[in-house]
Amino acid sequence: MRIPRVTPASTITPRKMRWLVEDQFPLNTLSTCGGKGGEGKSTLVLDVAARGSRGELHGDVQGPVNTLIVSVEDDWQTTVVPRLMAAGANLDRILKFDVETYVEDTGESFETKAVLPIDVTQLREAIIEHDVRLVIFDPAASFIDGDPNKVIDVRRAFEPISKLAQDLDLAVILIAHFGKGTGSVGDKLSGSHAWRDLTRSYWAFATDDETGKHYMTQEKSNYSKTKGTYEFELTGVPVPISGETVEVVAIGNITPSEVDVAEIINRPVADGDDDVSECGEWLLSYLDREPFEFARADIVKAGRAEGFSEATLKRSKKRLGVAHRRTKTVPTTTVWEHPSISGNQVAHDREPTEPTDTKTHVSAGQPSQLTVSSRSVERANCEPTGLTRENTPPNASQLSQLKHEDPDEPTDIFGKAADPYEAAQDTNGNVGCSLCGKNTKWCGSPRIVEDFLCGLGQRSRVAGLVVDGAHHVC
Known part of the structure; x- marks a missing residue:
């Protein structure tokens, strides 16, 4: 039964906007992190969760907080948990949410992903039971019972989540992917424009191919004083896993920047064949000496001194068939090898x-x-x-x-x-x-x-x- 009601504004107590992370991720509403695959969206959001688990977020929530992650894109054993470890998370405060489905006829059960809005009630119960303050959907489009390209389906799935955030004083972060092509950053999110309309804070992610630097720009913010861009690094952190030390990606050195993600994704792409050819000759010459393999960082530094960008070096590397590998030392290092070492150009019997x-x-x-x-x-x-x-x-x-x-x-x-x-x-x-x-x-x-x-x-x-x-x- 649906019963309409009318409430005078005079009876509603006003309250100031509150933040999980000040001016970045608000409480009581949805935020979105969007970008192409591999831009660091999930890694950064897991870093936020890890900081929250240690009580180190700069916002209105004091002390450690619990995070509920609803994720299907990354495997928990090989990706999510190692990344949380690399970020220094208190794993007792990071919670995985999924749904166990029972088959009455056979008595069997199996793990399935959450479906919205079907599982909103169970989600609410889990949030209350575990005192959760941050919920992450990664990627958000995977949990819709319907078409993520249709406004009505997107709203039907996530408007109840927005209401949940208001009722329980939560921050909710949606991970979304960019569509192909250039254009407005606001229109880059794959699927319906409802993805942008539903959220109060929208962060766009991109990597500058010319410099290799990673950026996140606050393209939409309904509540913060100013928008801005931050530069960050994706670094390797040694993590002990199954008796071995494994290097796992983590966020490092987040600093303000004047670069805008919109400028990066709409930058004209030059053909660059001449540059790649010249760079390729230099790269082969650099590698063609003992010991025929060199640290990637040293190659990039030497290449830049010759006027070649990191992006051009990478294109030349790919075109020439230059192989790379990770050393087993701690800390581990990426090295590039002369093509004859790996056999990409010189055939060996x-x-x-x-x-x-x-x-x-x-x-x-x-x-x-x-x-x-x-x-x-x-x-x-x-x-x-x-x-x-x-x-x-x-x-x-x-x-x-x-x-x-x-x-x-x-x-x-x-x-x-x-x-x-x-x-x-x-x-x-x-x-x-x-x-x-x-x-x-x-x-x-x-x-x-x-x-x-x-x-x-x-x-x-x-x-x-x-x-x-x-x-x-x-």
Whole structure:
């Protein structure tokens, strides 16, 4: 039954606007964070939840607060909980909301996502029971019982949530995605314009491809004094997971900025082929030297000194097939590798194998130390040189310093595979190729490793071996 009622304004007690985070996320209403995927929306909102769990929010709520997260896009075990840990959250104050559905005929039950407005009553009960002050929907469109592109369906789903925020003095944050193309930031939210109309605070997120910097602009604010933009960083934080240290993305260094997200998403995109070509030549030249891999941060710094933006470097990297990987050191580092290392440009008959000392191995989790040359030369005939050893051959300690590049090669955790292409020493101490028998000498450098192609058409490798002053190629 629906009963109309009329209430004189004189009987309604006024109250000032209150904030979960002052001038950013108001209480008693909905806020929206919108942007393309990977712009840091969810990570930033989880950072807000983590700060709230520690009682560190600058707003009208004093002390630690509980957050209820309604999420289907990210897995809780592999993504949500690790990100909360990276943000320093008190996990006892972060709550997951879902719905368990029972099948009467079979007696079975299974976990399903919340559906709005069907589950509003259950949501209200959970909020009251656990004294929740912040509710997050990520992404909000996934919970609509209807079409997120239709005004009536969006309002039917989230107007009850807005009423819930008013009744229970909550802050509610909706995560939304941008549609394709340029245009007004207010019109960029995917689906109906009701997404923007329903919220009182709307933050737009974007990354400047020219600088790699991340920004969030308050495109709509019905209650705050001023709008503004903030620059923030997405940093890696080491988090202990299942006995290992894993780097997890987190928010860092939030500072005011004059850059507006609208300027970024509507910026004309130049063709840039000439810049990419020139940058590509520079990048290959930079990588084509020992040890043929370098830290991403050093490459970007050197590239900028040459006049290349980070965005141009990334485009060149992709076009050239330059691979990247994360080191296993703590803190971990991203390195870019010469294309010949990963085999993206230079085809290899066989991936290089381990050095010859059978006592040497790389344990699981230990940073590997083997560097492979960027060049290989094919020669049909393999004539022994008869050279004798001038320096002592490498011992296990030296070989343990060598740098191994192939992350797929088995380590101790799987058991080390036998190496049919190892270099062997003869009774006189000469080091020779196990395929062609060429004798070589040890050059004394534990960091020099050459891979070579025998006349048999087989790929092999040996550490620090030289013939006539040049590293061994048979």
